[in-house]
Amino acid sequence: MSAHALDHDLDDLATLAQAALVHEIDRSGAWDADPVWREAFEAVPRHLFVPYYYVGVVGGFERVWGEDPDLQARERWIRGAYADAPLATRVRDGVLVSSSSQPSLMAKMLTELEVRDGDAVLEIGAGTGYNAALxxxxxxxxxxxxxxxxxxxxxxxxxHLDAAGYHPIVVTGDGARGVPERAPFDRIIATCALTSIPHAWLAQCNPGARILAPFATGLIVLRVRDAGYAEGRFLHTPAYFVPLRGVTRPEQPEPQHLGALPRRARGHELFRFLLTLTADRLDPYEAYTLWERENQPVRERYGITVSGERAWAWLDDPEGPYAWPLP
Structure with a gap:
């Protein structure tokens, strides 16, 4: 079979795999509140943004790529590119430094961003460029x-963006500082985990802007009132992202020793969320006591407030008894 015929077969496979992914996201309900996002996922070919990626194997990572001389390996690459799964796209010294997020989670985040026609959007964490293309x-x-x-x-x-026919502004710099020359923004979306809310973002937002970012192991949605104030709650969705890297980001605390706590708490996803959110502010036993007293609270009961130089996380009420200062 000729190389041209093989490429044609791969193109057909990509088309089918992309349609299957869109159908899978559709069934998940991720964009139910804003089905227009379906058109973007139908139009933007994910495989152009992941010409290679890494899969975990015993002892490290294996590279899967679209230029592999073996046809079956290229077919595996296409299928993986359209799986509803995160893909490791950059590994340095055995450590993951960049990835392409799970498409259904991307769809959920884009839907929760609540964009309107004419909104200016800043994305923190360019990744492969796929999210910017959407x-x-x-x-x-x-x-x-x-x-x-x-x-x-x-x-x-x-x-990748050029290959797919999209040309948003791509900036090299510290995302924690924002992009003042492109401000003001109506929406900011981060695709990397935060440990604090950068004040620069609020200053670069229009009043009423919406910020959506991974925080702890969840997704926080903040409504910006002005350059000095923003507040919002967590979505129910779990989210695990590569941390934001930059000079203004404090280092994530090391995991605390949990051996004295009951096993059901140690392994409970919502307890781990509380531990991460309150790291260095509550010791694990205090966190466990609170978690049991408040009936194992779901993520939506937690929120974050930024007011002037102060920022804090809270449970149920920003002015209530459960509040923890953020870095």
């Missing part, structure tokens, strides 16, 4: 800015 498809290139600290990541994101 935003650009919906809003247009001129309204989308994406930033990443790593020049290799922004360079490859630009290449």
């Amino acid at each position: 935003l650009a498809h919906r809003l247009g290139d001129d309204l989308v800015t994406t930033i990443d600290l790593d020049a290799e990541i922004t360079e490859s994101a630009r290449r």
Whole structure:
């Protein structure tokens, strides 16, 4: 079979795999509140943004790529590119430094961003460029800015975006500082985990702007009142992301020793969320006591407030008894 015929077969496989992924996200209900996102996921080919990725194997990672001389390996690459799963896209010294998020989670986050036509959006964490392409498809290139600290990541994101026909603004820099030259923004979405809310983001937002970011092991949605105040609650959705890297980000605390706590708490996803959210503010036993007293609270009961120089996480009420200062 000729190389042209093989490429044609791969194109057909990509089309079928993309349609199957869209159907899977549809069934998940991720974009029920804003089905227009379906059009973006139907239009933007994910495989162009992951020309290679890594899968975990015993002792490390195996590279799967679209230029593999073996046809079956290329077919495996296509199928993996359209699986509803996160993909490791950059590994350095055995450590994951960048990934392409699970598409259904991306769809959920984009839906919760509540964009409107004409909104200017800043994305923190360029990744492969796929999320920026989805935003650009919906809003247009001129309204989308994406930033990443790593020049290799922004360079490859630009290449992927160009190959797919999208040209949002791609900036190399510290995402915690925002992109003041492109402000003001109506929406900010982060695709990396935070340990604090950067004040620069609020200052670069229009009043009423919406910020959506991974925080602890959840997703916080903040409504910005002005440059000095924002507040919001967590979504129910669990979320695990590579941390934001930059000079203004404090280091994530080391996991605390939990051996004295009951096993059912140690392994409970919602207890781990509380532990991460209150790290260095509550010791594990205090966190466990609170968790039991409050009937194992779900994520939606927690929130974050930023007011001037102060920022704190809270349970149920920003002015209530359960509040923990953030870095």
